[in-house]
Amino acid sequence: MTDQPGPAIVGNPIPLSIIVTNQGPFEATKVLLTIKGSFGLQTNSWPLLNAGDCRYLVLSVNAESPTLLTNSAFLSSDSPDPVPEDNHVELVSSVNTIYGTNLVANPCAEFPWPVARPVAEWWWISASAFSPIPGWWVTSNLTVNSYGAGVGVPAADSPGPPYRGTNYFVGGSFLSTGGQYRDLWAVAAAVDSGGLRFEMSAYLGGARDMNGGASFGVEFFDALHRTLKSVWLGPVTAPDRTNVTALLLRSVGGYVPRGTRHLQFTIVTTRDWPDSSFADDLSFVLLPTESPTLEVASFATKGLLLAWPTNKTGYVIQRSPSLLPASWTTVQSQIIVVGDRFTAPIQDLENYGFYRLSKP
Ligand SMILES: [Ca+2]
DSSP states (O other): OOOOOOOEETTSOEEEEEEEEOOSSSOEEEEEEEEEETTEEEEEEEEEEOTTOEEEEEEEEOOSSSEEEEEEEEEEOSSOOSOGGGGEEEEEEEEEOSBTSOOOSSTTSOOSOSSOOOOOOOOSSOGGGGSSSTTOEEETTEEEEETTSSTTSOOTTSSSOSSOOSEEEEESSSEEEEEEEEEOGGGHHHHHTTOEEEEEEEEEEESTTOOOOEEEEEEEEOTTOOEEEEEEEOOOOTTTTTTOOEEEEEEEEEEOOTTOOEEEEEEEEEOBTTBOEEEEEEEEEEEEOSSOOOEEEEETTTEEEEEEETTSOSOEEEEESOBTTBOOEEOOOOOEEETTEEEEEEOOOSSOOEEEEEOO
C-alpha cells in the first residue's frame, strides 16, 4: 500500500480511496484490512486474493474546519508474505480552507495513477471514485491522454499550460462531458452577504483546423438545486487557434450569486472526426472581498435606495457625476438599518451620477 493524498475541501465529502493489491507470488487467504483514525475503526476482509488481484475501497468523511486527517491502514493474511513491509501505511490528508484553494479536483488530468483500473468489489458512498478519471463523473468517453502521444494531439511543446504535467482531458466521442459537485454550505453566510468573488480559468483547445471545441463551465445552484447562474469559458475554435494544435488560456471572474449552496463544474468536449478537443489546468477559486456590493433600487418617484450588508461597517456613500474623469464627493444621507442591510434613501437627485461605498 502507498499513500497518494489529494486536496480536500472544508465542508465537502472527503473520499479515502484504498487499493489493496496482492503483488504475489502466492495467493493470499483470509485477507484482513484494518483502518484506524478519523473514520473510527473499520475492518474489511476478503477470503481469497490471487496473485495480481486488487480490491478497491472508498470511505468518506467530512471536515468542517481546516485540519490534518490521519488514518492508519493495516493488512494481514493467513498466507506467507515475502514482503510484509508494505502492509501498513499512514494516510495523511490536509483539509484546506475553501478560500483561495482551487476547488476543482484533479484539475490538471494528472490522475488516474499509473496503475491498472482496480476492480470495484464494493463501495459505500463515493461511487465517483470508480470514474475512469478520479474526481469526475464522465459521460461518453471523456478521458485523459498524454502530451506528445501522436498525430492530432498536443505535443509537449505545443502552445498550452506552462506547467502542463503529463496529461490533458480529451473527449473520445462526438460529445463528452465530465462533472463535479462542490458544497458551499460551510460558507453560506459569506455567500449571502453578496461579497464572495470567484475567479476561474482553463486551457482549452483542439487539433489543427478541426472544429472540435472544449468548454469549462460552472453552475451556481441554490439549496433546492435551482440554477442561479452559469458561467462558461470556451469553446476555443480553430480560427481562435489559427488552425494550430494548441490549448489557449481563457479566464473570467465575477460574484457568487446570493443563495448559492452548490457548484457544478463541467467539462464539455466535442469531436470533429478524427480529431478531438482538449482541456487542461482548470481552476475555480473563491475569494472573500473586503468591499461590500452596493445594491441600488428605485425609491419614491425619482429617488434611489442604496443598500449594503450590515456586517460591512464604517463605509460612507460617495457620488461622482462621471467616471471619466471621476470626482467623488461624500453624500450626506440618512442611513437606516432594515433587516441585515444598511439602507440610504437618496431623494434629492440634482442629476444622475455614479455611487460607491468608501471607507474614510
Ligand atoms: Ca496536465
